Amino acid sequence: MKHNSHSYDMTTAKFHRTAVQVPEAQSRIAAQVSAGRIEHVPLADSHGRTLATSIEAPHAYPFFRRSGMDGFAIQSADTAEATSDHQVWFRVIDEIPCGYTPEHHITPGTAARIMTGAQVPDGADAVVMMEMTESKQEEGEHWIALKRQIQAGANITPIGLEVQEGQQLIEAGTVIGAGEQSVLATFGVAEVPVFERPRVAIFATGTELLEVHEPLQPGRIRNSNSYMLRSLVVEAGGEPVMYGAIADDVNTARAKLEEAIRDNDIVVTTGGVSVGDYDIMGELVLEEQMQLLFNKVTMRPGSVTTAAVYKDKLLFALSGNPGACFVGFNLFVRPTLRAMQADVHPYLEEWNVILEDGYTKVNNFTRFVRGRTIIRDGKVFAAPAASRVDESSVMITIKDSDCLIVIPPEKKGIAAGEQVTILKLPTGQAR
Numbered sequence: 001m002k003h004n005s006h007s008y009d010m011t012t013a014k015f016h017r018t019a020v021q022v023p024e025a026q027s028r029i030a031a032q033v034s035a036g037r038i039e040h041v042p043l044a045d046s047h048g049r050t051l052a053t054s055i056e057a058p059h060a061y062p063f064f065r066r067s068g069m070d071g072f073a074i075q076s077a078d079t080a081e082a083t084s085d086h087q088v089w090f091r092v093i094d095e096i097p098c099g100y101t102p103e104h105h106i107t108p109g110t111a112a113r114i115m116t117g118a119q120v121p122d123g124a125d126a127v128v129m130m131e132m133t134e135s136k137q138e139e140g141e142h143w144i145a146l147k148r149q150i151q152a153g154a155n156i157t158p159i160g161l162e163v164q165e166g167q168q169l170i171e172a173g174t175v176i177g178a179g180e181q182s183v184l185a186t187f188g189v190a191e192v193p194v195f196e197r198p199r200v201a202i203f204a205t206g207t208e209l210l211e212v213h214e215p216l217q218p219g220r221i222r223n224s225n226s227y228m229l230r231s232l233v234v235e236a237g238g239e240p241v242m243y244g245a246i247a248d249d250v251n252t253a254r255a256k257l258e259e260a261i262r263d264n265d266i267v268v269t270t271g272g273v274s275v276g277d278y279d280i281m282g283e284l285v286l287e288e289q290m291q292l293l294f295n296k297v298t299m300r301p302g303s304v305t306t307a308a309v310y311k312d313k314l315l316f317a318l319s320g321n322p323g324a325c326f327v328g329f330n331l332f333v334r335p336t337l338r339a340m341q342a343d344v345h346p347y348l349e350e351w352n353v354i355l356e357d358g359y360t361k362v363n364n365f366t367r368f369v370r371g372r373t374i375i376r377d378g379k380v381f382a383a384p385a386a387s388r389v390d391e392s393s394v395m396i397t398i399k400d401s402d403c404l405i406v407i408p409p410e411k412k413g414i415a416a417g418e419q420v421t422i423l424k425l426p427t428g429q430a431r
């Protein structure tokens with residue numbers, strides 16, 4: 001087909017790409033990201049969300065002197081003379097269930113029946129367990145006796161043992177889990193300030209793609225990347241919005257992108273970023289309305305990973321190869337979603353571990369090999385998720401990976417037993 005000069009330029013540009021290093025690609029993206037809007041959600045819906053404002057204690061905790069046992073509140077000094085041969089008697093003047101404010105002061109020789117978790121009455125400085133006492137009724141009055149000394153403070157949790165008033169409880173940027181839920185509930189934070197989940201449009205390109213429910217057809221495959229990306233978005237705390245798969249047609253892609261950009265915070269696509277005749281995303285990002293950040297990264301898999309800004313929003317055009325799509329998401333999209341939720345550590349954690357099996361497949365690009373960690377004799381080892389099947393096009397090993405093993409672009413490989421850096425993949429669910 002005869003090219004006009006415009007499409008010729010574009011085709012040349014598609015081939016002549018300037019490769020950037022992974023850290024450079026990451027910082028070009030980071031320069032475009034700011035923390036998202038804040039919203040308030042009911043406490044029950046806050047699991048997995050990122051706290052937007054630091055929370056300080058509005059009061060001490062415990063807020064009142066709390067009994068740790070079912071028993072009797074007394075003055076410990078009264079027990080100074082108590083021995084196994086000498087009982088000391090107390091007149092019971094009150095009964096304090098949980099949730100009640102004691103009405104009577106404890107004075108020498110008196111006691112109050114008290115339950116676990118109830119407020120210790122003024123005057124008392126110890127609670128003695130039920131089982132340590134003897135009981136009698138005399139002239140309509142209840143008496144208890146003790147045969148041993150009791151220490152001041154026994155079985156009383158003092159005010160502020162756990163938390164002082166004004167103390168910082170949870171820092172902004174913390175992901176809310178079980179411990180944070182109990183803190184927020186304890187201090188009455190019924191509506192929790194959190195960062196909005198970034199809305200992430202996901203669409204796949206490729207005429208070969210079938211919907212999951214469709215029967216197989218020759219030469220075609222089911223769209224697995226959209227579902228993989230959906231899971232990754234959820235795990236990163238984003239709100240995935242599925243736009244399905246489109247055929248390899250640049251006008252269809254442009255229209256889909258327009259809709260996705262309008263209604264979402266960022267757009268992630270998979271497929272069509274290489275140099276093939278139908279690699280429409282590769283062409284689309286070169287159009288003049290786009291601010292291209294990069295369209296080649298010195299990494300494998302995922303060298304064709306592309307990022308651009310369109311209408312002030314980030315567009316990630318990830319490779320169609322499942323392995324490359326997975327790596328591209330973890331290195332570039334995940335940190336973006338985390339940073340949009342003000343995570344102070346948005347990138348994957350780096351660990352130094354020992355390589356389990358030697359890796360000889362070197363390249364002049366850095367390799368990110370899907371791997372799994374093994375703990376043996378107190379040391380962490382990493383092994384490729386499956387030998388010989390860590391290629392870009394391989395889908396099956398993604399489920400067996402908990403890390404990416406970083407193989408630097410060196411002439412020789414890395415022998416078993418040598419140190420390597422791995423990037424730890426998150427294993428938790430954001431919700």
Ligand SMILES: Nc1nc2c(c(=O)[nH]1)N[C@H]1C(S)=C(S)[C@@H](COP(=O)(O)OP(=O)(O)OC[C@H]3O[C@@H](n4cnc5c(N)ncnc54)[C@H](O)[C@@H]3O)O[C@H]1N2
Pocket residue numbers: 204205206208209221222223224225226270271272273274275276279301302303304318319320321322324392393
């Ligand atoms: N002449 C060249 N050919 C290729 C180059 C190159 O530099 N020169 N780069 C290769 C590399 S590296 C990669 S990676 C792929 C990237 O291709 P694309 O990102 O454009 O992806 P597609 O061509 O659309 O698809 C690649 C592969 O993945 C399958 N695929 C696509 N979408 C999905 C999906 N949603 N779910 C599951 N699988 C999907 C697709 O059927 C292809 O098999 O290009 C190399 N070629």
Ligand code: MOO
Pocket residue numbers: 299300301302303304305319321323324392
């Ligand atoms: O982008 Mo390709 O995955 O480098 O193999």
